[in-house]
Amino acid sequence: MCFAWMTLAHPIVIVQDGPGICPGGKITLSTNDPSLTDYKWEVFRSTGWSAVPFENNARLSTGEPGKYHLLGRDISGVVRVSNELNLIALPSPPTPIITPNRNTNQICQGDSLILKTDFISGYQLFWSYNDTQLVIPPSIQIVAKKAGKYDVVLVDQSIMSNGCVSKSAIFSLDYTSAITVKIDTVPPFCNLSATPINLTVMPTGGRFKGKGITDSNTGNFSPLVAGIGKHEIIYEVAQNGSCPSITDKRIISVSDLKPIITTNTGKTQFCKGDLANLSAPSGMKKYEWLLANIPVGTLEKLDVGENGDFQVKITNNEGCIATSPNVKIEFFDATSISIDSVPSVCGLEFTVIPLKGTPLGGAFTINGVSATTFDYKKLGFGKHKILYKLDGVLPCLQGTAEQEVLIQDFPKPNLGSDIFLGKGNSTTLKGAVEGGVTYSWLPVTGLNNPAIANPVVSATQTQEYSLTVFSSNGCKGEGKVSVVVYQPIYIPTAFTPNGDNNNELWELSGLEVYPNPEVQIFNRWGNIIFYSRGNYTPFDGTDGSKPLPEGMYVYKINPFPDRPDFQYKGTFMLFR
Numbered sequence: 001m002c003f004a005w006m007t008l009a010h011p012i013v014i015v016q017d018g019p020g021i022c023p024g025g026k027i028t029l030s031t032n033d034p035s036l037t038d039y040k041w042e043v044f045r046s047t048g049w050s051a052v053p054f055e056n057n058a059r060l061s062t063g064e065p066g067k068y069h070l071l072g073r074d075i076s077g078v079v080r081v082s083n084e085l086n087l088i089a090l091p092s093p094p095t096p097i098i099t100p101n102r103n104t105n106q107i108c109q110g111d112s113l114i115l116k117t118d119f120i121s122g123y124q125l126f127w128s129y130n131d132t133q134l135v136i137p138p139s140i141q142i143v144a145k146k147a148g149k150y151d152v153v154l155v156d157q158s159i160m161s162n163g164c165v166s167k168s169a170i171f172s173l174d175y176t177s178a179i180t181v182k183i184d185t186v187p188p189f190c191n192l193s194a195t196p197i198n199l200t201v202m203p204t205g206g207r208f209k210g211k212g213i214t215d216s217n218t219g220n221f222s223p224l225v226a227g228i229g230k231h232e233i234i235y236e237v238a239q240n241g242s243c244p245s246i247t248d249k250r251i252i253s254v255s256d257l258k259p260i261i262t263t264n265t266g267k268t269q270f271c272k273g274d275l276a277n278l279s280a281p282s283g284m285k286k287y288e289w290l291l292a293n294i295p296v297g298t299l300e301k302l303d304v305g306e307n308g309d310f311q312v313k314i315t316n317n318e319g320c321i322a323t324s325p326n327v328k329i330e331f332f333d334a335t336s337i338s339i340d341s342v343p344s345v346c347g348l349e350f351t352v353i354p355l356k357g358t359p360l361g362g363a364f365t366i367n368g369v370s371a372t373t374f375d376y377k378k379l380g381f382g383k384h385k386i387l388y389k390l391d392g393v394l395p396c397l398q399g400t401a402e403q404e405v406l407i408q409d410f411p412k413p414n415l416g417s418d419i420f421l422g423k424g425n426s427t428t429l430k431g432a433v434e435g436g437v438t439y440s441w442l443p444v445t446g447l448n449n450p451a452i453a454n455p456v457v458s459a460t461q462t463q464e465y466s467l468t469v470f471s472s473n474g475c476k477g478e479g480k481v482s483v484v485v486y487q488p489i490y491i492p493t494a495f496t497p498n499g500d501n502n503n504e505l506w507e508l509s510g511l512e513v514y515p516n517p518e519v520q521i522f523n524r525w526g527n528i529i530f531y532s533r534g535n536y537t538p539f540d541g542t543d544g545s546k547p548l549p550e551g552m553y554v555y556k557i558n559p560f561p562d563r564p565d566f567q568y569k570g571t572f573m574l575f576r
Contacts, residue, residue, distance in 0.1 A: 012036070012082035014070050020090040022156075022164030026063040027087055029070075033058075036072040036080075043068050044084075065089040093123060093166040096154045106176045107147075108243030115171060116141040117152050126153045147175045177239045179203065183250040186233075189223040190320035192256045196222040199233065199250075206237035206245075212252065223254045230254075257281075257322030259314045263329075271396035272331045276304040278312075280324070286315035290323075304329055334396040335359060339388045342374045344406040346475030350376040355386065357401065362390035374405065381407050411436055411469040411477025418482040419457075420566045426458040429481065431467045436477075440468045446483075459483045484566065486559055487513045494573035497541030505538035506572065508557070512536070518558040524551060533561065541574055550576050 017028045029041070041052040041060045044067040052060060052068075060068070070082040101114035117125065119140050127134045130148045144150055150171045156164045184200040199208065199219035208219040210233035212226025221233065231252050236245045264277035279301050280287055289297035290311045296302065304310065307330055313323045340356040353374045355364045364371050365387045366379065374386065386403045411433045421427050431439060432453035441450035446459040457465070462484045469477045490509035497504050511517050512535075521530035521539055529543045541548050550573075557568035 010080065012070055012072050012080050014068075014082045014085060016085050016087065018162035019160050020088040020162055021063055021065055022090050022162050023092040024063075025162070025164065026061050027162065029060040029062070029068055029085060029087075031058050031070060031072070031082065033072070033074075035074040037075055038073040040071040041068065042071065062087070090156075090160075090162055090164050093154045093156045093164055094120060095166045096120075096125070096152045096168040098150065098152060098168050098171040100171070105172060106174050107144075108176050108239060109179065109181075109246045110244050112143050112145045113173060114141055115144050115150055117168065120154065122156065122158050124155045124157055126155065127151075128153065144173050147173050147178075149173075176243055179237060179239060179246055181206070181235060181237045181246045181248045183233065183235045183248045186221070186250060186252050188253040188255060188318035188320060190255050190257065190318070190322070192224045192228070192254065194223050196220055196224075199235070201235050201248075203237060206235050209234050209236070210252075212254070221252060226252070226254050228254055228256050253318045255316055255318060255320045257314060257316060257320055259312055259322055259324040261310060261312055261324050261327040267393060268327060269330045269332060269394055269397075271394050272333055274331070276329055276331075278302045278304055278310060278327070278329075280312040280314055283316075284314040285317050285319075288313040305331070307331055332394060332396050335390065335392065335399060337362070337388065337390050337399040337401040339386060339401045339403050342386060342403060342405050344408070344473055345376065346408050346410055346471070346473060348377045348380070348407065352376075355388070357388035357390070359390065359397075361392070362388050364388050376407055379407060381409050406473055408435065408471055408473045408475045410475050411471050413467050413469055413477055413479030415467060415479045415481035417565055418484055418563065420484045420486055420563075421457070421459060422488050423460070423485050426456055427483075428454050429457050429465065429467075429483075430454050431469070431479065433469055433477065435471045435475075436469045437472050438470045442466045442468075457483055459485050461485050484560070484563065486566070489557065489559065489568060491555070491557070491568060491570065492572060494575060495541070496575045497547070498576045505540055506574075507538045508536060511557070511559070514559045516561060518556075518561045520556045522554040522556075523548070524553075526554075529553070547576075548574060550574055 012031055012033055014029050014031045021027045036058070039056050039058060041055045042049040043052055043064065052062070065087050067084050067086050069084045071079060072082070073079045096117045099116050101116065104113070107113050117140055125138050125140060127136065127142050128151050134142065136142065150173060152168045154166045180202065182202045186199065196214065199221055201219060207216050209216060211231045212221045212223065213233065214220045214222050214225055219235070231254065233250050233252055234247050236247045238245045259281050262279045270276050282300055284300070287298055287300055288295055289302045290313065291308045309326050309328050311324050311326055313321065315321050338358045342353055355372055355374060357364065366374065366384055384405045384407065386405060388401045390397065390399055392398045413431045413433050415429065415431060419427055429441070431441070436453060439451055439453050441447055441455055442465070443463070444450040446457050446463060448456040462482065464480055464482045467479045487510050489511050492506060495503050495506045508519070516534055517536060519530070519532040519536055520528055523529050529548065530539050552571050552573055554571050555569070558564065560566060
């Protein structure tokens with residue numbers, strides 16, 4: 001590229017990115033003039049200005065001290081020249097020296113060596129191990145625990161420096177014995193009953209220790225002995241000489257996943273309309289919920305609103321997988337509770353009835369006392385309350401049903417003794433009973449109303465009446481009573497058997513209608529002085545043809561000797 005020289009009012013401005021060139025380093029010159037299209041960098045040597053080969057852009061990187069400028073052609077074709085920059089060579093920082101705290105470059109495995117260097121003001125130290133800078137705070141010493149190559153770099157921090165560095169000689173550290181101790185990776189045990197294994201190690205011949213080790217020489221590890229958890233196993237191999245033993249450690253994980261599904265209520269039965277919240281063991285890496293073996297969820301918890309058989313498959317952080325037992329979730333409608341009917345009855349002679357309720361599982365009480373049967377004889381007459389109570393595990397499976405059973409005695413009409421009714425008279429039949437509802441008298445002859453409890457009877461002849469009574473519960477009772485219709489008898493209160501043919505006999509008018517009447521007369525001392533049965537012969541005032549003295553006498557007249565409850569009683573006077 002040829003440049004034609006011209007005097008320019010606006011020279012090119014170039015700058016350098018540091019105060020000078022560090023030993024073995026470079027510095028960059030640059031311009032940010034946007035009008036330039038061609039560039040030519042030149043350095044001043046003993047023969048004059050010389051072009052820097054292969055540098056034809058806005059930046060120049062060089063490690064050669066000297067004077068530099070830039071020739072550039074702008075977009076108008078005008079060639080312009082820059083200012084001059086004099087690049088100087090910076091002095092090299094002092095070379096750091098690494099000194100061990102012991103005069104050796106070998107250590108036992110597990111041992112350490114302190115490496116030191118001198119502190120120099122204005123410089124910063126950086127330590128490296130195997131060509132990788134150590135991430136540690138700057139320090140004049142480090143503790144070397146591993147075999148390898150160590151060095152330290154000294155960086156100039158002064159203002160006039162371009163961060164020039166110097167590097168120490170490499171300090172190589174070796175192990176006295178180059179034994180590498182290693183326990184091979186052990187896959188996790190996913191259940192306690194897994195078969196024990198012998199750990200694989202390098203080199204052999206060491207000793208094992210740790211929870212689960214059953215043989216310290218062979219390294220037999222038993223998950224059952226170790227138990228659930230993460231167990232640190234140490235393998236130790238002796239070194240030669242005075243070096244301590246070398247160890248390796250391995251963490252062995254033992255799991256025994258036995259996932260159990262729990263619910264928010266602790267139960268597996270729910271009322272319809274409620275929500276069942278199923279939970280799996282927490283802290284797992286992966287969850288898979290199954291409904292009849294079909295995946296339905298991937299979180300720790302699962303909300304359920306329908307019947308089904310649920311399982312959860314879990315995977316822990318070690319990759320162990322286990323599936324829970326099946327859990328049957330059921331939802332129930334509100335239960336309708338009922339009792340098998342126990343009939344109300346009349347009387348007590350009935351078979352004992354077993355008490356049955358729907359649904360099963362409840363308990364019965366009768367009149368507040370626990371019961372399983374209804375025993376009519378034991379319970380007796382009256383109203384008896386049967387209560388069936390179901391105490392289900394859910395509110396929708398709880399409730400009661402009840403029934404009242406009435407045990408009534410048969411109505412027992414007490415019609416009393418036979419009724420003696422004078423011919424042409426009337427009387428009331430008394431048939432009312434407690435709890436009686438309907439009445440029926442038969443025959444209806446002579447009754448004013450055969451359908452009431454106490455009808456009026458006006459019989460013209462002796463009649464037996466039957467009464468049938470029904471209670472409110474339909475219990476039936478019966479009774480009978482005879483209405484004996486009799487002809488009234490005229491009984492004189494005095495007579496005078498004195499021979500004047502006037503009122504000489506004690507005559508009973510009306511007695512003749514009775515077929516077999518009985519008449520008795522007693523004196524004042526209760527001795528019978530006259531007796532007649534059948535056809536009545538009037539009393540003439542004598543006892544065995546011997547006239548009786550004047551005075552009061554007692555009589556008993558039985559028109560119906562076979563009905564001693566009906567008789568005439570009284571007194572009459574005998575005058576002379």
